[in-house]
Amino acid sequence: MIITLFGVRGTSPVIGPEYKEYGGETTSVLVEGAEGEIVVIDAGTGLRKIGERLLSQNVEPSLLLLMTHYHLDHVAGLPSFSPLYNGDWRITAVAPIMDGRSVDEVLDRVFAEPFWPLQVDTLPARLDFATLSRDIPGSLFKCGGLEIRWRLLHHPGGATAYRIDDPITGGSFVFATDVEWEESSTEERETFLRLCGEPSPPDLLVFDGQFSRENYDKFRGWGHSAWQTAVEVSRKVNAKQLLITHHDPKSNDVVLNEIEKKLKDLQPKANLARDGMKFVL
Template sequence: MPGPETVVYGGNTPCVEVRIGKRLIILDAGTGITNLGSKLMQEPGPICGDIFITHAHWDHIQGFPFFQPAFREGNSFSLYGEGKGNISFAALIKRTMRHPHFPVPLENLGAALYFTEIEPGDTLELGDGITVQTAANNHPDGGISYRIQYGNKSCCYVTDYEHGSEKAQELLKLCNGTDLLIYDAFFTAAEYPRYQGWGHSTWEEGLALLEAAGAGRLILFHHKPERRDEEMAALEASVISQYPMARAAREGMVISL
């Protein structure tokens, strides 16, 4: 939640920007995508990118109707995500932008939008030497974790994932040797027993996955909304004392690989 007590570690819901040369990749379309859109609108030329959605829970898609580049003709975006039951991925996104929830239907946006339905376990070749691998999340209504690979550099985006299920082995394979692990650290180990089944993990489990996968850096992500900056700073310091390469995600954080 935004406010004076969350200005450091952030009050937006999930959105991560990845740049590989001229290629733009966006992970999730939470409220953070509104600020990203404003920044992109200041760049010259048409804006093209790939948007990967982990799942269609509100906090991961609620920013898309306010993503300014989607309203401009000449821009184009490819969106990837999972359908649910008999509802396609495209339909899941479209229904967020129709009466009575939003005044502009998705079909009326200026940018060209291309939808690709994917399933956990799929591997996608985006061109320019970029590969995206996927794995299933243990989360209510499901979800997808992503690994973006370019040359010998990689980043894994693992959010809205609860440890301790049969999906753990596939996730471990996905994260094997990755340079950067962005991991769901919603709870602490002490908090977790009260919320088992909510579909979120802990920073302690993030460290365990990092070590098991032989990964590099760890970024704690998807902070508990009630955890204010002061509490986050104390938690981050505790994690760093055990693993100096770990950090808690902050609003506007930039990491180069």
């Protein structure tokens, strides 16, 4: 499968030459399976470019949209997603109940009047919803041949980590943005470690590292981890490669390059996530 990052910024999008290297769009990830499956994780502002790309290619017009949660930086790209305005497309939005809210209930609100001229039931594309059962957390579901597992994370209002395995290539990918590991309970930590360990350590772990040990105490309770914590988690789960995401909007390229230098001293194979990064797993 091929993973492409379209947005690695946390909290709010940023624009300007000082953000050129890492990019300013908020979270959206395109996953393309070996059999042509299309999965998108999150609908941050980066989703707009995913839409343009999908419409420019000759692909089966069907995709699964996995939502980690609904903070604005993860839904703001949805109204600008071109496939929603094309009647050939079928989009299935999926998430567990978080903080008592289902995915259909929340996305209905994103398109509610007076926020947007079209509502969910008047969009040209077919938009379906599926709620993941919390009775069997982490249970496997499938998109074509892709195997998808999930666990809840510690974040204000809840968030979900997703794991995608492609049995054809043997590649595995764990996406855990918006998680505060430092404040997570033992149970929350153990369930996440299990997600990473079963059936095997992930080839690629993308993990929240908006803060650093130096400034974390000022932001305790905001729902994000220090990047040094992301390194510790990746070691615990034996991830082959670590990417740190959800960069602070105040961190320009100079600041992020400094962090990445320190990161590489600690974990040479780790990187900070950049817009447009692509991984073949």
